Structures are given as C-alpha cells and as structure tokens.
Amino acid sequence: MTDRVDANPTSEFVKDIPDSKFWDLSTRGWEQILNLVFPPACPLCHQFIKTEDSTEQSFCEQCREQAPESIQHPCQRCGAEVGAYVKTESGCAHCSKDRFAFEQVTSLMMYQGEARRLCKLCKEWNYQSLCHTLTRQLWQSREELIRSWNCDLIVPVPMHWGKRLFRNCHPAETIANTLSTQLKIPWRYCLRQTRSGTTQSQLSRTARIQNARELYAPLRRASVKGKSVLLVDDILTTGSTANVCAKALLNAGCSQVRVAVLARATGQT
Numbered sequence: 001m002t003d004r005v006d007a008n009p010t011s012e013f014v015k016d017i018p019d020s021k022f023w024d025l026s027t028r029g030w031e032q033i034l035n036l037v038f039p040p041a042c043p044l045c046h047q048f049i050k051t052e053d054s055t056e057q058s059f060c061e062q063c064r065e066q067a068p069e070s071i072q073h074p075c076q077r078c079g080a081e082v083g084a085y086v087k088t089e090s091g092c093a094h095c096s097k098d099r100f101a102f103e104q105v106t107s108l109m110m111y112q113g114e115a116r117r118l119c120k121l122c123k124e125w126n127y128q129s130l131c132h133t134l135t136r137q138l139w140q141s142r143e144e145l146i147r148s149w150n151c152d153l154i155v156p157v158p159m160h161w162g163k164r165l166f167r168n169c170h171p172a173e174t175i176a177n178t179l180s181t182q183l184k185i186p187w188r189y190c191l192r193q194t195r196s197g198t199t200q201s202q203l204s205r206t207a208r209i210q211n212a213r214e215l216y217a218p219l220r221r222a223s224v225k226g227k228s229v230l231l232v233d234d235i236l237t238t239g240s241t242a243n244v245c246a247k248a249l250l251n252a253g254c255s256q257v258r259v260a261v262l263a264r265a266t267g268q269t
C-alpha cells in the first residue's frame with residue numbers, strides 16, 4: 001500500500017484557486033442552491049439552523065452560548081493567553097525558555113474546559129464541519145495577523161497513513177482546506193510522518209520532544225523552496241511537533257514557517 005499522503009488528490013485540486021469575483025459569485029451561488037436542498041446544520045448538535053446568510057456555517061443559538069471564547073491577549077510568539085499588559089515580543093512565561101524553528105504561532109482558543117471537548121470532537125470523522133466552523137472562527141479573529149504573514153503555501157502537520165486510514169479524517173487537513181479557501185493560497189502535503197509514533201498527547205513533555213525528533217520528513221523537496229509556509233494543526237502543546245515539522249520544511253528550502261492552530265495547550269490546564 002502506498003503512503004496516502006503521497007497521492008492526495010484534494011490537495012492538488014486546490015493548487016490554484018482563481019482569484020476573481022466570478023469564482024466567489026459562482027461558489028456562493030452553488031452554496032445557496034445546496035443549502036436549499038440540504039439546510040445548514042449546527043456542527044455541534046447537528047440541528048438544522050436558520051442563519052441570516054445561508055452560506056455562513058455557524059453554531060445554533062444554544063451551542064453558541066457554550067462555545068469557548070477566543071484568546072483576547074495572545075503571546076506574540078507562542079499564541080498562549082497572557083495578561084492584557086504583558087509584553088510578549090520575545091515570548092511569555094510559557095515559551096521564553098523554548099527555542100522554536102518557526103517564527104510565530106496563532107491560536108483561536110486555549111485548550112481548556114469546553115475547548116478540550118470541541119478539539120476531541122474535531123478528531124471524529126462526523127465532526128469535520130465543527131473543525132471547519134472553528135477554523136472559520138480562527139480566521140475571523142486572526143485575519144489581520146495571518147494576512148500580515150504573507151504566506152504562500154499552507155502545509156498541514158501530517159498524520160501517519162495507517163492512523164489516517166483508521167480515523168477516516170485528519171483535522172489538520174480540514175483546517176488547511178478551510179484556510180486555503182479564506183486566504184486564497186494553495187495547501188499541500190509537503191511532509192510525511194516517517195513512522196507511526198506514540199500519540200503525542202499521551203506523553204510527558206520530555207517524551208514528546210524525543211518522540212517528535214525525526215518523526216517528520218519533507219515529501220516534495222522542490223515544492224517548498226523559497227516559500228513562506230503556514231503550518232497548521234489542531235492543537236499546539238509544547239510546540240515539539242511543529243518545531244520538528246518547521247525544521248524539516250526549512251531543511252527542504254522554505255524561507256520561513258508560521259503556525260496556526262485551533263487550540264493552545266500550556267500543560268497547566
């Protein structure tokens with residue numbers, strides 16, 4: 001069996017997104033027709049919902065009340081929530097001792113309380129619309145920052161093909177796909193997971209860093225050369241996975257790496 005990430009037809013399909021009003025209008029037109037046939041459902045409780053803009057995918061009223069708030073004062077370096085007046089140009093208490101190969105991280109929410117439950121659901125194949133909705137929220141709250149990064153390629157943190165086959169979904173791929181549509185830049189698998197390692201979330205901080213080493217390798221050396229990459233994943237904890245991925249991308253010739261995630265875990269939650 002070939003590694004699935006070697007032959008991903010969807011990522012090639014979105015390689016070149018036409019930047020034109022015609023494209024936007026025709027896409028919205030199709031979405032509106034589809035919404036008539038399949039009314040939009042809340043991505044969390046799956047109840048049909050009425051929205052003012054029928055193309056807008058969002059939570060129903062009840063679920064919106066429970067949805068976690070986005071981070072109001074993020075660390076400029078690692079994306080973690082910090083106090084309103086904390087200066088974070090060179091990091092915060094969560095990251096100042098860490099050395100990262102990537103430049104910056106942005107995150108929608110802290111991995112705590114309800115956000116933990118949402119992130120766990122995002123790993124289920126039947127909750128990819130939830131993952132899509134949270135990514136849209138990430139975009140809405142961090143659009144200015146992400147645009148200022150001037151990235152020209154989105155790369156999802158890969159999942160081993162065996163695990164991908166078993167789970168039948170990959171949140172990082174959903175996030176890459178959604179941000180690709182918003183930013184109008186392509187997304188592509190440029191990394192592969194070299195072995196099926198132990199799940200990072202089950203390991204201690206030191207074990208995570210060791211486990212992540214040499215776990216990822218570049219897939220298409222030429223495709224990242226000179227590119228500014230936006231690396232995406234669902235959760236960033238110690239940053240060891242993103243760090244190893246960033247190193248692999250930089251070794252393959254990309255100019256810089258920035259990271260966008262749905263949730264930032266600090267180990268204190």
Ligand SMILES: [Zn+2]
Binds near residue numbers: 043046047
């Ligand atoms: Zn709902």
Ligand SMILES: [Zn+2]
Binds near residue numbers: 075077078088
């Ligand atoms: Zn920080």
